[in-house]
Amino acid sequence: MARWEPGARERLVVAAVDLFVEQGYDATTVAQIADRAGVTKSTFFRHFPDKRELLVAGQETLSGLLADGITTAPVEAAPLAAVAAGLERACAEMGPANRELGPRLKAAVAASAELRERDALKSVGMAAAMTEALVGRGVPSTAAHLAAEMGVMAFKLGYARWADAAPDEAGGLWPHASTALEELRAAGAALG
């Protein structure tokens, strides 16, 4: 049996992102990532099929949390209130490690065309998961799509502000995402 590696998954993610920033995504190998993380290559492959998937490993988890928060919101909640519940649920899982990883991840994504495309698809996946959960609550399709896109925008905007904040003032992700969603709601009402 394979030896259990405490925290190997998290160490691999941090090591990979550091290497992507230092020497570029294309030039980084799975062997280098495993070495930096202090694990074997086979440990890498027990966690991720390849270096690209490593960067989006949290996507399905995130989409699942967003959808679950929407589905379990009170029956009487309006679409944007349900989206807020989804964001709150997902944000609750985001700790200081996520906050610290954000700017490094952003630099790695900005430097690689392949990662930019993967990142764009990730947003599409988040929006699709939220749309489906809203439609499941009886929200009409067009309204569900719009509310879900606002949820994605609020998550990204909130995350960016959270990552930019001074460590001792950053707090959790949820207040940032909540404020962003409220700004988007107010902006929507004033679009004409």
Added chain:
Amino acid sequence: MARWEPGARERLVVAAVDLFVEQGYDATTVAQIADRAGVTKSTFFRHFPDKRELLVAGQETLSGLLADGITTAPVEAAPLAAVAAGLERACAEMGPANRELGPRLKAAVAASAELRERDALKSVGMAAAMTEALVGRGVPSTAAHLAAEMGVMAFKLGYARWADAAPDEAGGLWPHASTALEELRAAGAALG
């Protein structure tokens, strides 16, 4: 000097999409695409750097038209009215050939992970171009982002309905996109 190939670019796009649908994106080579279009491989490479770029060749043109329509909208136009002007401008360039290509392109994109990612990035590019044009009109950043995302959604939804309509009833793309934008506006007002 290279011989001018009338319509070679369009023929290459149609040939490529047909081959992607018939035999898959990965299995299709540049040589096959050129052969099906009745041109040489070097003609292919005068138009496109590779087979992937071929599929999104219209992106920069489309983004440019959207942004231009927004920038030249009347000064007094509200953000969504400016987005509508951008959509109208871009839709004016979309003829029956675009309508016919739509469903085939969609099938090719659905069948390839690589194309799905490229397609997602295309949406990000359209939204970025419209956001920038709106900010250039003095629209605050958050409102500009939201209005631009609504523009992308209206374009996609309108395009899907246009492609699904019976040929003799489809008309132009603009009425479909305009209706979709109005639906999104109404949905936004009712999100709570």
